[in-house]
Amino acid sequence: MLTIALSKGRILKEILPLLAKVGIEAAEDPFESRKLILPTNLDDVQLLIVRATDVPTFVQFGSADIGIVGKDTLIEHGGDGLAELLDLGIAACRLAVAAPVGFEHNPSSRLKVATKYTRSAENYYASLGQQIDLVKLYGSMEIAPLTGLADVIVDLVDTGSTLKANNLVEGEKIYDISSRLIANAASLRTKYAQIAQITDQLEPIVNAVDAA
Ligand code: ATP
Ligand code: PRP
DSSP, X not given: OEEEEEETTHHHHHHHHHHXXXXXXXXXXXXXXXXXXXXXXXXTEEEEEEOGGGHHHHHHTTSSSEEEEEHHHHHHHOOTTEEEEEEOOOSOEEEEEEEETTOOOOTTSOEEEEESOHHXXXXXXXXXXXXXXXXXXXXXXXXXXXXXXXXXXXXXXXXXXXXXXXXXXXXXXXEEEOEEEEEEHHHHXXXXXXXXXXXXXXXXXXXXXXXX
């Protein structure tokens, strides 16, 4: 049995058509079903539906053999016990700094940064030699600078409409993001043929989309 960890939300919406193209289809609609372990049209493939931030953990510890996860989440996890097999190009966005319109940091004070992406933010500001105070949040980060909880945020940006709606402006980009196919390191050895088949089938489909 090959187990694939997926998360609800935008990744699921974008990965289901790709999986269908390589012949894997959920037996029930994952958006409607309350089941968290879903059989597929293939007897030897099943899907786990987990939180986006938990996908690397389920794969790392072998509850799932492979998974689909944003590069942002993968970086925060650290990647222990995982192999990154393919950039799927889906759920593309960027991690960026954002601040209230007109914000200017006084260089003699420590910058207060609110984010869910603490590892990325720490590495980014360390690379600039900038000392920061981190505030860990799990969502609605845009509110932090508006209420004095932080000076700036580090968050995902796609269209920029969330920032605009909250009177924030995008600053420096930290890195570009897309979803990755990851594998459990042990499964990659023991189930190599099955995993390689899926990867090899997905690769030209993803490249064709990139080239279009
Ligand atoms: P969790 O439920 O575990 O907190 P989440 O709310 O971040 O996770 P999603 O919003 O579905 O889950 O995001 C999953 C992934 O999709 C992110 O890790 C990122 O890689 C990508 N992503 C998030 N927001 C956007 C966006 N606005 N545009 C494009 N891709 C995005
Ligand atoms: C993500 C992210 C931003 C928004 C950016 O939130 O945290 O708030 O998308 O996208 P935009 O630049 O196109 O506006 P999401 O919609 O996933 O909500 P969440 O707070 O549940 O993560």
